Amino acid sequence: MVKRYSDLYMDTRKALLPTEGQQRAGLIARELLCAASGKTQEAIIAARDAYASQEVCRKMEDFTERALRGEPLAYILEEWDFYGMTLHVTKDVLIPRDDTCAVTELAIKKALFLEQDPRILDLCTGSGCIGLAIARKVKDARVTLADISREALAVAKKNVVGQKLTGRVSCVQADALGTPPAFLGNFDLIVSNPPYVRSGDMAGLQPSVRDFEPALALDGGRDGLDFYRAIGANYAARLKPQGWLCFEFGMGQGDEVCRILEKNGFRIVERKQDYNGIERAVLAQKNREEDEDGIKENRV
Numbered sequence: 001m002v003k004r005y006s007d008l009y010m011d012t013r014k015a016l017l018p019t020e021g022q023q024r025a026g027l028i029a030r031e032l033l034c035a036a037s038g039k040t041q042e043a044i045i046a047a048r049d050a051y052a053s054q055e056v057c058r059k060m061e062d063f064t065e066r067a068l069r070g071e072p073l074a075y076i077l078e079e080w081d082f083y084g085m086t087l088h089v090t091k092d093v094l095i096p097r098d099d100t101c102a103v104t105e106l107a108i109k110k111a112l113f114l115e116q117d118p119r120i121l122d123l124c125t126g127s128g129c130i131g132l133a134i135a136r137k138v139k140d141a142r143v144t145l146a147d148i149s150r151e152a153l154a155v156a157k158k159n160v161v162g163q164k165l166t167g168r169v170s171c172v173q174a175d176a177l178g179t180p181p182a183f184l185g186n187f188d189l190i191v192s193n194p195p196y197v198r199s200g201d202m203a204g205l206q207p208s209v210r211d212f213e214p215a216l217a218l219d220g221g222r223d224g225l226d227f228y229r230a231i232g233a234n235y236a237a238r239l240k241p242q243g244w245l246c247f248e249f250g251m252g253q254g255d256e257v258c259r260i261l262e263k264n265g266f267r268i269v270e271r272k273q274d275y276n277g278i279e280r281a282v283l284a285q286k287n288r289e290e291d292e293d294g295i296k297e298n299r300v
Helices: 005-020 022-037 041-046 054-068 073-077 098-111 129-137 150-162 199-204 226-238 254-263
Strands: 079-082 085-088 119-123 142-147 169-173 187-192 239-248 266-273 279-286
Touching: 005 022, 005 054, 022 041, 022 054, 022 073, 054 073, 073 079, 085 129, 085 150, 098 129, 098 187, 098 239, 098 266, 098 279, 119 129, 119 226, 129 142, 129 150, 129 169, 129 187, 142 150, 150 169, 187 226, 226 239, 226 254, 239 254, 254 266, 254 279
Parallel strands: 119 142, 119 187, 142 169, 187 239
Antiparallel strands: 079 085, 239 279, 266 279
16 A cells, blocks of 8 residues: 555654654654655655655555664664764664764874874774774774674675775774784774673663674673773784774773773773763773783783
């Protein structure tokens, strides 16, 4: 059964009202109708009394059902905006969030003052959002996006192409919990938003996160700090002398993350809050020489 564009919008908005509230229900309904029809909001308004095709009606019904099941809007649309970019996202990667702007801004500020043609590694890259934001702002940076998930790397590669950065940004598979592969070479800056949710807290996450976002990108081990220990101990060997490491972390984890960094030979330079005033990121500098095997004297 075909419907007018105005009816498609109103039916979806009405269905979402009980769970989303008036303002957000309207916003979601508009976004879904744009995605289902391939039209801009302006075009839909102009065609509000016209009948949509059966294909548009079918897509809108499917999108509405998914939204009612609690699936995040980003996964339904298969795209999300972050730091001035519209990025492709799937359920294989975390949805880029405003929280991550803190570590992104901290990394960009440092990268702008590195030597010419700096090499930067975005570890646990997911969609590639941090590394791509850096590459867009730091015009001479050569950025490597690394993740253990092949599915996540496929998303990141699509975003590299979408941002027209194939000349300066590459994607590789690497395990943040293991020894970094030698082919990576050395970097001026490593930035990472690793998994940091405590394993015991996974079941208590909001359903939209727990049921749809990848556990591989969320679960940070018993205390949520497994990745910080591993990266601090192992990936320092992939930093140039006096290189930089920039982490995002969860609420309340800042002091412990800084202790891990200091035990692995880093000097804490700056800690940064997100837009909500919650501490989310740290910038540290490598300040101890490694032995010839790349093993530091003091590790966690």
